[in-house]
Amino acid sequence: MPVLDFLEIAQANKPTGKQDTFELFARDFFKMLGFEILEGPDRGQDGGRDLILLEKRPGIIGNTEVRWMVSCKHKAHSGKSVTDSDEQDISDRLTAHNASGFIGFYSTVISSPLGRKLEALKLRGYEVLIFDNERIETQLLENSKGKDIARRYFIKSFTKWESFQNEPANLFNEYEPLRCKYCEKDLLDRKIIDESIIVFVEDIKFSEENNYEKSKYVDIYFSCKGRCDSVLEHHYLQQNCITKWEDISDIIIPNKYLSWNMAVLNRVRDGEDVYTDEAFSKLKQFILKVSQLVVKNRSEEQTERLRQLASIPSYL
Ligand SMILES: [Zn+2]
Structure with missing residues (x-):
């Protein structure tokens, strides 16, 4: 499953002020790979938005320089592949830029006719490279520089992916699973967290009596989506309650985790939400256990300091 959502990069043909983002992304991407940027997207010639790159290849008798022309096509918003009609006059453009290599930098895949057209270009002595969405993603997630770029351009999808990469933090004396109330599987397990939910059980009568301005939660449970839920x-339902659920995989995104906690606090403070003791205790359990996936590991020194303070959490 793809990690990075290219829809996060603004559409190229809409005048949002961000329509150059995909080209800027391409520039940062190729800089990371070690290319020198000779002409950036802001100096595009002939109305095109091609980038011109220089690659220095070390050799025994000195460096060889290869000029590349990068053609950026951001079609993720339409979901369509890049076709041969999207890439007109490639060899003329290469000649105009004095480039001997062509790079297609695409947020979708390429169509087979375009693939054949590029194969023909290779036969004529040009070098051809294609970076489609999948290949771009692989390159980005491979190293820390790439991850920095991904974090900048794909803030939502990247942070979500990143939170799954970490092992649970060593917050408590030992790892605390968050069990499905029905099947007892650990809902924080990376393999099933996408299907994990927290469910608020609300007293319908209480809402009615309060003109739906207040909610009373009689219980909270955690479960797998589908059958368990x-x-x-x-x-x-048989006890005259309704349920509201939220995806746990969303709540573990650090920004979301904080705003979610703030919202819970605000609603309690404003008297909009009332919890029974049982529901409130489950809520605290949830916040603590989920934090294992949100906060970073404590260092050795911090662990030592905690020992000195004798305050290792014991309130689960
Ligand atoms: Zn379950």
Whole structure:
């Protein structure tokens, strides 16, 4: 499954003030790979938006320089592949830029006719490279410089992916799983977290009596989406309660985790939400256990300091 969502990069043909973002992204991408940028997207010639790169190849008797022309096509918003009609007059453009290599930098895949057209270009002695969405992603996630770029251009999808990469933090004396109320699987397990939810069980009568301006939560449970949840939901429906759920995989995104916690606090402070003791205790359990995936590991020194303070959390 792809990690980076190219829809996060603004569409090229809409005058949003951000329509050059894909080209700027390309510039940063090729800089990271070690190319020198001779002409950036802001100095595009002939109305085109091609980048011109210089690659220095070390050899025994000195460096060889290869000039590349990069053609950027950001079609992720239409979801269409890059076709041969998107790439007109490639060899003329290469000649105009005095380039001996062509790079297609695309946020979707290329069509087979374009693939054949590029093969023909190779036969004529040009070098050809294609970076489609998948290849761009692989390059970015491979090293720390690439990850910095991904973080800048794909803030949402990258941070989400990143939070799954880390092992749970060593917050507590030992790892605390968050169990599905029905099947007891650990919902924080990377393999199933995309299907994990937190469910708030609300007293319908209480809402009615308060003109739906207040909610009373009689319980909170954690479960897998689908069968586990429907069994549990059914049980509460019979008790005149309704349920509201949220994806745990969203809540573990650090920014979201903070704003989610703030929202919970604000609603309690404003008297909009009332919790039974049981529901409130589950809420605290949730916040603590999920934090293992949100906060970073503590260092050796911090662990030592915690020992000195004798304050290793014991409030689970
Ligand atoms: Zn389950």
